[in-house]
Amino acid sequence: MPRPTPEIGGDHQRLMRYWDRHARSYDREMRFFDRHLFGESRAWICAQASGEVLEVAIGTGLNLPLYADDVRLTGIEWSPAMLAIARDRANRLGRTVALQQADAQALPFDDASFDTVVCTLSLCAIPDDRRAVAEMTRVLRPGGRLLLLDHVASSAWPVRVLQRLLELVTVPLGGEHFLRRPLHHVRGEGFRLDHHRRVKLGVVECLVARRPSQP
Numbered sequence: 473m474p475r476p477t478p479e480i481g482g483d484h485q486r487l488m489r490y491w492d493r494h495a496r497s498y499d500r501e502m503r504f505f506d507r508h509l510f511g512e513s514r515a516w517i518c519a520q521a522s523g524e525v526l527e528v529a530i531g532t533g534l535n536l537p538l539y540a541d542d543v544r545l546t547g548i549e550w551s552p553a554m555l556a557i558a559r560d561r562a563n564r565l566g567r568t569v570a571l572q573q574a575d576a577q578a579l580p581f582d583d584a585s586f587d588t589v590v591c592t593l594s595l596c597a598i599p600d601d602r603r604a605v606a607e608m609t610r611v612l613r614p615g616g617r618l619l620l621l622d623h624v625a626s627s628a629w630p631v632r633v634l635q636r637l638l639e640l641v642t643v644p645l646g647g648e649h650f651l652r653r654p655l656h657h658v659r660g661e662g663f664r665l666d667h668h669r670r671v672k673l674g675v676v677e678c679l680v681a682r683r684p685s686q687p
């Protein structure tokens with residue numbers, strides 16, 4: 473049985489509204505970054521998904537056309553405006569997907585509900601990324617796979633300096649982080665890495681990790 477959705481409150485409401493305001497321009501802005509920074513990574517990550525799949529912070533649903541036809545897809549997102557665009561896209565694609573408003577830091581699903589959890593370009597924006605990874609772990613079945621794509625702290629220090637400067641603006645404005653490393657949280661949760669790739673001066677990180685069968 474699904475858990476009740478906890479209320480999203482305080483500063484999180486402000487960040488949610490930030491994404492509401494950016495929903496209309498999001499696809500246009502992402503087209504540039506997908507072309508020049510993330511390349512084929514989205515398509516590659518989504519191609520690894522199978523079975524009962526949860527996409528966390530699904531945004532406008534840019535990944536929807538990239539999943540295999542036989543995956544059973546659920547998507548959560550906290551911005552109603554982003555979610556509305558994802559819903560339209562799913563309808564246009566004729567793709568069945570259970571979409572609901574929820575907070576990635578308190579997922580409204582029972583333990584061990586999914587075979588695959590996907591999260592692309594969102595752990596940089598979720599306020600507590602460690603808690604979000606812990607929640608993704610909780611809802612994954614033992615042996616299930618976590619698929620992550622994000623921009624992270626570069627492996628080159630001059631780029632990290634630029635990222636630090638960028639964060640001075642982007643964190644207070646919209647909660648967008650550039651110096652995070654979700655990999656550390658994934659390791660902390662005891663996952664085994666099946667695949668790990670870091671490109672573009674270490675800024676773009678892609679990983680496929682398996683939740684251990686035994687805790």
Ligand SMILES: C[S@@+](CC[C@H](N)C(=O)[O-])C[C@H]1O[C@@H](n2cnc3c(N)ncnc32)[C@H](O)[C@@H]1O
Pocket residue numbers: 488491502528529530531532533534535548549550551554574575576577591592593594597598599
């Ligand atoms: C950069 S966008 C990425 C969207 C999509 N995953 C993609 O790959 O295009 C970040 C998304 O994370 C969502 N988000 C941030 N914090 C969240 C949270 N705590 N719970 C649910 N969604 C969240 C934002 O509303 C936004 O849609």
